[in-house]
Amino acid sequence: MRSKSAIILWVIIVLMVVTGIGFLVASKQDVVVPAGATVKQAEEFEDFYRDKVPQKYDMWQHSAHGENGVTCINCHGEENLSDEELEYGNFNVVTPEKCGECHEHEYKGWQDTRHVEAVEYSQKNVRYKLLDGYHAMQQQGCNSCHDKVGNTCTSCHQGHTTALPKPEQMAAPHETVTNNFTNGCENCHMGPDHPQREAYQSSVHYQVAQATGQPTCVICHTDPDNRHKIIQLKGENEEEGRKKLRENCLNCHTKQYVDNAMATVDSIKKETNRIVDEARKIIQGLYADGIMEPNPGSLLDENGIPMLNAKGTSYSHVSHIENLMFELFKYAGATTIKGAQHFAPDYTHWHGNADLWNKYLAIKEEAERLRMEAKVREKLEIEKEEYPMFKYTNETGQELNDLK
Numbered sequence: 001m002r003s004k005s006a007i008i009l010w011v012i013i014v015l016m017v018v019t020g021i022g023f024l025v026a027s028k029q030d031v032v033v034p035a036g037a038t039v040k041q042a043e044e045f046e047d048f049y050r051d052k053v054p055q056k057y058d059m060w061q062h063s064a065h066g067e068n069g070v071t072c073i074n075c076h077g078e079e080n081l082s083d084e085e086l087e088y089g090n091f092n093v094v095t096p097e098k099c100g101e102c103h104e105h106e107y108k109g110w111q112d113t114r115h116v117e118a119v120e121y122s123q124k125n126v127r128y129k130l131l132d133g134y135h136a137m138q139q140q141g142c143n144s145c146h147d148k149v150g151n152t153c154t155s156c157h158q159g160h161t162t163a164l165p166k167p168e169q170m171a172a173p174h175e176t177v178t179n180n181f182t183n184g185c186e187n188c189h190m191g192p193d194h195p196q197r198e199a200y201q202s203s204v205h206y207q208v209a210q211a212t213g214q215p216t217c218v219i220c221h222t223d224p225d226n227r228h229k230i231i232q233l234k235g236e237n238e239e240e241g242r243k244k245l246r247e248n249c250l251n252c253h254t255k256q257y258v259d260n261a262m263a264t265v266d267s268i269k270k271e272t273n274r275i276v277d278e279a280r281k282i283i284q285g286l287y288a289d290g291i292m293e294p295n296p297g298s299l300l301d302e303n304g305i306p307m308l309n310a311k312g313t314s315y316s317h318v319s320h321i322e323n324l325m326f327e328l329f330k331y332a333g334a335t336t337i338k339g340a341q342h343f344a345p346d347y348t349h350w351h352g353n354a355d356l357w358n359k360y361l362a363i364k365e366e367a368e369r370l371r372m373e374a375k376v377r378e379k380l381e382i383e384k385e386e387y388p389m390f391k392y393t394n395e396t397g398q399e400l401n402d403l404k
């Protein structure tokens, strides 16, 4: 009797010791440290910041990273970890490559989007260069969208909460509920020049998504095998991309329905661009007839005529009629097309097509007025009074050719 209970006791003791060691081993392995760093260093970094940025610390601790042992130094680097240097964590440059070390699939998808070219699109643009004397505006007014999406994973995610930019209905039970039908795209894809957020949110699809979690931006716009690979719709991959995008509709609609819907989109796009072109011709006629000189806010084509398009025209450093042209193509035209692409009748028609006509008629009237004014001046020999253009305090004063 006695020996039997002794054996049971021993078995229990041995089991307790083994599981205890098991727990210790598991908790050590749970801390993911980068090559060359130690668990001790990781803990030091955490300790140093626990009280300095308590809420940020808390966000991290309750994120998928905090819960899975991914700690500060995994993202902020193990270099500079001597005691005195703890505060020089590599804070603002957590690159996509860094995140990609652990999330290769997402990194590969992200790399295959046109977002990686976004920095170049903005910094080569005439509007960016005209702001050379106004760096704070370049920073907050262009880089906060273009640099961010081109250089970080945190354009849609945040650094310390890992809440996923997807709707409640699609989120797995352990994930943070975000109710985000616009998938984190909304901070950038909005406003008068590209109102995808507003258009989508006033479409039938948004109502459907509120009920079912789909379709969201990501459901329509990405490759089902990699939700980070946004199908390219511009440039050399345009044709292939447009076909792929339509395939995503076929999970919910018949081919006939989709073809009909997209035919109206294409036709609205074509007619909108035709109206924009007509307005452009009216203004280009004014330069040709010497009624107006090109202003510094426009790039010139090879014949010395302002291009008056998205690449080469600003809202600043131009005349009133050129400014109306900017609003015509950049706001009204874009809204009509992007509204139609997202099946939002109010954006397509009232914010879009109606405003397109407002601007077209205003340009037409202004051109007639400028022609008449030129004739009157000539007849009465009146000199035109020129007001100097407002200059930013430290404007570089670049010449037109430098803008190219």
Ligand code: HEC
Residues within 6 Å of the ligand: 045, 046, 049, 050, 053, 056, 057, 060, 065, 070, 071, 072, 073, 074, 075, 076, 091, 092, 094, 154, 158, 159, 160
């Ligand atoms: C998954 C990667 C990741 C982890 C883990 C992480 N961070 Fe960050 N951290 C970032 C990113 C990305 C930024 C840049 C700002 C942003 O996008 O939120 C950042 C910015 C910062 C900043 C500078 C910005 C500010 O608000 O002052 C501090 C400080 C910081 N992190 C501290 C910490 C601390 C402390 C820990 C650990 C408790 C930690 N981070 C863990 C990714 C991470």
Ligand code: HEC
Residues within 6 Å of the ligand: 032, 064, 065, 068, 070, 074, 075, 094, 098, 099, 100, 101, 102, 103, 153, 154, 157, 158, 159, 162, 163, 164, 175, 176
């Ligand atoms: C050292 C490896 C490592 C690094 C570096 C890292 N992560 Fe993670 N990440 C993980 C692990 C582990 C998890 C949790 C397990 C999982 O969901 O795969 C995770 C989970 C996530 C999740 C999913 C959250 C969820 O609720 O399912 C997101 C989003 C994420 N990481 C984004 C990022 C971003 C953005 C960066 C860079 C700023 C980054 N990670 C850097 C290892 C890492």
Ligand code: HEC
Residues within 6 Å of the ligand: 121, 122, 123, 125, 127, 128, 140, 141, 142, 143, 144, 145, 146, 187, 188, 189, 190, 191, 194, 234, 310, 311, 338
């Ligand atoms: C609110 C975020 C945001 C700001 C601020 C912003 N952009 Fe953009 N920009 C976008 C988005 C989103 C697109 C893509 C629109 C689309 O494809 O419908 C875009 C498109 C462009 C394009 C066209 C790229 C192409 O596909 O050919 C240029 C050029 C551009 N932006 C330049 C600038 C410049 C220059 C500034 C500052 C003066 C600026 N943007 C400010 C978000 C922004």
Ligand code: HEC
Residues within 6 Å of the ligand: 096, 099, 100, 103, 106, 107, 108, 110, 149, 152, 153, 154, 155, 156, 157, 164, 165, 166, 170, 183, 184, 185, 218, 227, 228
């Ligand atoms: C353009 C927006 C956007 C950018 C940029 C972005 N993500 Fe995401 N990410 C998302 C969305 C949306 C989801 C949720 C996808 C879904 O619905 O399944 C997600 C999900 C994730 C997940 C969880 C995957 C899963 O299967 O649950 C990880 C990990 C992640 N992203 C990492 C990254 C990394 C690393 C980068 C940078 C290389 C990055 N993301 C850049 C939008 C983005």
Ligand code: HEC
Residues within 6 Å of the ligand: 182, 185, 186, 189, 196, 197, 200, 205, 215, 216, 217, 218, 220, 221, 233, 242, 245, 265, 338, 341, 342
């Ligand atoms: C129901 C599917 C669907 C949803 C949801 C959706 N889109 Fe689109 N999107 C489209 C279609 C269709 C086009 C036009 C494709 C074409 O012209 O062939 C488009 C075009 C675009 C373009 C390119 C614009 C251009 O000038 O060519 C951008 C950028 C875009 N969408 C962003 C978004 C964003 C951001 C969201 C979420 C707020 C979103 N979309 C939601 C279907 C969708």
Ligand code: HEC
Residues within 6 Å of the ligand: 113, 114, 115, 116, 117, 118, 121, 144, 145, 146, 148, 149, 155, 156, 182, 183, 184, 185, 186, 187, 188, 189, 217, 218, 221, 230, 231, 232, 233, 234
């Ligand atoms: C931080 C800002 C930002 C966020 C967030 C963002 N984008 Fe963009 N997006 C841009 C800018 C800027 C451009 C234009 C530059 C370019 O085309 O390279 C762009 C271009 C695009 C284009 C047109 C380019 C192409 O491939 O044809 C699509 C489609 C697009 N984004 C979809 C999305 C979707 C879907 C999301 C969310 C999952 C998203 N974007 C989130 C800034 C952003």
Ligand code: HEC
Residues within 6 Å of the ligand: 204, 205, 208, 214, 215, 219, 220, 245, 246, 248, 249, 250, 251, 252, 253, 258, 261, 262, 343
């Ligand atoms: C996740 C499912 C889903 C996806 C993906 C989807 N749709 Fe829809 N769509 C719906 C539902 C549901 C409705 C509401 C009417 C119905 O039940 O058919 C709808 C309505 C529409 C309407 C009518 C809009 C109105 O104002 O009445 C059009 C047009 C349309 N979708 C086109 C498209 C196109 C084009 C795509 C792909 C770019 C697409 N849809 C992708 C589910 C979807």
